[in-house]
Amino acid sequence: MELIIDITLLTFLGITALAINRIDKLFCVIMLSGIYSLLCASLFVTMDAVDVAFTEAAVGTGIATVLLLSTIGATDTQQRSAPRRPLFALLVVCATGAILIYGTMDMPAFGDPDAPIHQHVAPRYLQESQQEIGSDNIVTSILSSYRGFDTLGETVVIFTAGLSVVGLIGFRGMQKFGDRQRAAGITQDDMGKHLVLRIVIKMFIPLILLFALYVQFHGDFGPGGGFQAGVIFASGFIFYTLMFGLDAAMRVVSPRTLSYIAALGVLIYGGVGVATLLMGGNFLDYNVLRSNPLQGQHLGIFLIELGVGTTVFSIMVLIFFAFSSRKGLRQ
Amino acid sequence: MDTFLAWASILCIGTGVFLAVTGAVGIFRMPNFFTRLHAASVTDSGCACLLLFGLMLQSGFNLPTIKLCFILIFFLISSPTAAHALSKTALSCGAQPTPSPREER
Amino acid sequence: MNGIVELIPSVYAGASLALLAVMGSTLVRAILGPTAFDRVMAVNMFGTKTVLLLSLLGFLSGRPDFLDIALVYALVNFLSTIAVLRFFEGRPQSVQQCSDPDVDHGDSHDVDSDASTPATVTEE
Numbered sequence: 001m002e003l004i005i006d007i008t009l010l011t012f013l014g015i016t017a018l019a020i021n022r023i024d025k026l027f028c029v030i031m032l033s034g035i036y037s038l039l040c041a042s043l044f045v046t047m048d049a050v051d052v053a054f055t056e057a058a059v060g061t062g063i064a065t066v067l068l069l070s071t072i073g074a075t076d077t078q079q080r081s082a083p084r085r086p087l088f089a090l091l092v093v094c095a096t097g098a099i100l101i102y103g104t105m106d107m108p109a110f111g112d113p114d115a116p117i118h119q120h121v122a123p124r125y126l127q128e129s130q131q132e133i134g135s136d137n138i139v140t141s142i143l144s145s146y147r148g149f150d151t152l153g154e155t156v157v158i159f160t161a162g163l164s165v166v167g168l169i170g171f172r173g174m175q176k177f178g179d180r181q182r183a184a185g186i187t188q189d190d191m192g193k194h195l196v197l198r199i200v201i202k203m204f205i206p207l208i209l210l211f212a213l214y215v216q217f218h219g220d221f222g223p224g225g226g227f228q229a230g231v232i233f234a235s236g237f238i239f240y241t242l243m244f245g246l247d248a249a250m251r252v253v254s255p256r257t258l259s260y261i262a263a264l265g266v267l268i269y270g271g272v273g274v275a276t277l278l279m280g281g282n283f284l285d286y287n288v289l290r291s292n293p294l295q296g297q298h299l300g301i302f303l304i305e306l307g308v309g310t311t312v313f314s315i316m317v318l319i320f321f322a323f324s325s326r327k328g329l330r331q
Numbered sequence: 332m333d334t335f336l337a338w339a340s341i342l343c344i345g346t347g348v349f350l351a352v353t354g355a356v357g358i359f360r361m362p363n364f365f366t367r368l369h370a371a372s373v374t375d376s377g378c379a380c381l382l383l384f385g386l387m388l389q390s391g392f393n394l395p396t397i398k399l400c401f402i403l404i405f406f407l408i409s410s411p412t413a414a415h416a417l418s419k420t421a422l423s424c425g426a427q428p429t430p431s432p433r434e435e436r
Numbered sequence: 437m438n439g440i441v442e443l444i445p446s447v448y449a450g451a452s453l454a455l456l457a458v459m460g461s462t463l464v465r466a467i468l469g470p471t472a473f474d475r476v477m478a479v480n481m482f483g484t485k486t487v488l489l490l491s492l493l494g495f496l497s498g499r500p501d502f503l504d505i506a507l508v509y510a511l512v513n514f515l516s517t518i519a520v521l522r523f524f525e526g527r528p529q530s531v532q533q534c535s536d537p538d539v540d541h542g543d544s545h546d547v548d549s550d551a552s553t554p555a556t557v558t559e560e
Contacts, residue, residue, distance in 0.1 A: 065516040413517045
């Protein structure tokens, strides 16, 4: 049964990818890439990678679509030049593909218990993380405790990516937004135009934020954690921006504040590491935070997930603001 | 009691799936965008509600049921709103609600 | 008496397969178009069906964890639909560009017609 579902989903994935390649209307491509991400996440779910599916769900369909739309809003809705079909490139791609497929021949079968990946550290993670970390969700224990240093790297990568996007795109004419919108009468006009949408979204935003907090603090026990929660929290803000305009959203939280919050998240994460060093442990060794190692782990994971969530949230909103302050969604 | 719940949930899931299939047929058979939207959105809401309700009957009173309940409420509100907003935007962008002669079968 | 209760998993399985079929036809609609709004509608419907499929799979494999993902999907799907609509609202003229041309030759490459109408987006 699972096999049939897997095969069908994979077929759909292939069809979508081919269609994305064939179609030169960028809007259509964006819609299809939304479907692509939905299919990917469904496949992750059937393969039991629930946390990955969660991230794909939160990022791929929502924020990616919004950002891509802002991009074609600022540029063009058509693919410019029809790509030429050079034979050489095709040959290179085919050869690389063949080599890669040949490489997979040596790989152990999917789910093979004798595979090297299941021999090295995985048994310890699976069998002893309950005693060592005390978290029900093994993914969370690996992500934030065993591999805490990697996750710190990922958080810094997100932080840097956000900074570079803002540095490249910037906020053009940020101070003049209020004046411009008020002069154009946009807010007045919208009030009557989207009554249903406004009321519904006003109702939803608190629920979305609440759900994001649930995902943030429930990461120890179920799928979820800082990354996903940050993105969902940001989705709430994006909803608000879409409905009430960039100006109103920037009055709620300004880009300057957001950049401070983003830095604060990384600071919390690094600070936990430094604190463990000062208390006599290794970097990011949460056992020393409390007298009881399990409680220490719990506190450490809680704090760093908070740091990750804060950074991801503010960077996502910052990138969205930067995109839509160009000729993005609203202007 | 179990048997009754099983029958009820099978009935709900079956009707939901039937609605989903009708919707899929509808988005192919209907002549223009607004009729297609009608087919899609009506069956979408109905199908989602019935299916989720059928699952709720099966799961008993626990956390999954509450989550299903949230999804159900979310769908009940968001799906008609999306259809409403979609048709409104289509209308304001110049789509014609009545089929043009060329589109009529 | 007990037969009907044991039937439940196969009902889940059958419903999942039917939903997959519906998703397939929705995918075709999203690829074919013809108007931009048809595509938005198809993506929205596809998202709904994915949410339902995930809920069913969660019950089929006995892991209701999946419901969290279904919940996120329901939410995010709505977000992307609204974003698309707001996108079109700002620029009604771009609906034509995003839809297939009214003539019958589908969505094949007519590069010439693109080159003749480049000004619509930049003039905003």
